Amino acid sequence: MTPVHDLPPVIAAHDLTKTYTFHQQRAGLGGAMKGLVRRKYETRLAVDRISFSINRGEVVGLLGPNGAGKTTTLKMLSGLLYTTSGDLQVLDHTPSDRKHDYLRRIALVMGQKTMLWWDVPAMESLLLHKDMYGLSTAEFDRNVAELAELLEVEHLLNVQVRKTSLGERMKLELMAALVHGPEILFLDEPTIGLDVVAKARVRSFLADVNRLRGTTILITSHDMDDIEALCSRVMIIDHGRLQFDGGLDDLVRTAQPRKLVRATYATPVEADRLTGLEGVSAVEVTGPTVKLEADRERAGSVMEQLTRLGPLVDLDVADADIEDIMRDLFLRRSTLGDAS
């Protein structure tokens, strides 16, 4: 069997660019009148020469603040949008050609848009997909049974979609998207608006789909728990540019090269005793608890020094929370962007 990394990538993008043209209209009647006579058109660069490739079976998180260009990227990859320039090949197809052979091998789930008919049971939509994707009855029945069991939605298949909860609807959306067994699944905010239980269910289902079927998954989400639970690799897009492409661990190391340390002692600690510690910053002492940030390379030595400060009750060493890292990263870039 050929190792996955020796196979050609299923997605290959080179200098992918997308611009939008739109007209500006000022608020109010005056603005509307001016707009009637003379319109000012502007071009916005949504995606700016990004290049990347994704291998079969990878689960990749596409991250970025609102308006960064990640959904536009997803739309180009799924064939909804034409690229303005650059090369894009997905499963050896140019997505915007929207060839049957391409569309039957992918699926796109948009958290805020539905694929399901609202007034009839989800089974009607699934049967439509059976016809659209040319599935045999045996194949369809097998897939429906497997997906319904994984998602625990057997009892919902014959209920009008509009009578299901948001979490149940998302599970049914995922089922409709996967019933034909796509090789690539594009997900745009799949857990938006869901409660914690539903989010966990969706995440574990997606992990199962990737593991059992080898489905390549590209996901955008603002929920870092989604990303941590599913993605071995993340791509950060901001201002249309690809700012980072690598493992989640690499991102943490690059963006936050310090470990967060929290030591709790049996008795209160005097702050003066911490002044001599090397490779630490953001030291905070509250009674018997010491919080600080330690250089990754010196973490071992810092731990050793901390044990000498007194009888330890608890010692906790962790990487910065990915949510905090992303917030700092986006804030930093936004400030830089504003400054420039």
Place this chain on the structure above:
Amino acid sequence: MNAFVRNLRVVRRMTAADIAQQSVYRGAWIIFMLANICMPIISLLIWRTALASGAQLPVDERYVTTYFVLLGFVTMATSSWMAGFLAQDIRMGKLSSWMIRPASLLAGFVANNLSEKFLKLFALVPMIGVVWWIFRDSMNIPAGPGRWALFAVSIVLGAMLVFTIDILIASLAFWMDDVSALVQARVIIASVLSGAVVPLALMPEWSRGFVDHQPFRYTVSFPVEIVAGQLTGSELLAGLGFQLGYVVVFAAIARLVWAAGIRAYSAVGA
């Protein structure tokens, strides 16, 4: 499975689902159809009164009666309500969820139109049946099945013509923020030029050349004329030729504009 058969199955499935979804609103259908048949009946009564009062018209009472009795049915059968919905789908980015699936986008539109016709037929046919029975003695009823067959063909072509005009207008939503004014303008122009308000036979003599050859005649008036009027064989053939020609021309233009529009589609929203 070839693409045609697959799309045919998709249309069948979508039509059935559309009917299931829309039959929820059965009361609305009956009201729609009452409105659809009211105007022809009122017009019929007005024109019959005018004739009875000695008005000199280029057509007789039998023509006027047959025309207006059939008008409600033909208007319904060849109409399309798609332009507004489609334009909104384009503007709001709702087209996206269909574009990522491997079926012709046309399938959804066709299914929507077919389901609409199916449901309207249920509401409209009994109403027309009653009107027909009331005026049965003063109508032109063709003897053989030939005219009825041509009538059916002409209705299908008329429906296709309206459908392609609708796609053409809705496609402009790829570039324009709002096409509702255009949709409304088309409705007003078509209601006059199709013969839905006044039979085209009653239009002034000086407008004959234009009225007889403009496309809207072939969406309503021409199918009705096949039954109600005394079109000669050559007029019939020429009319069907024009109708088919308009379908091909509008379909070609709609296809070009649609293809260009898809390139400009911005898939608004997440």
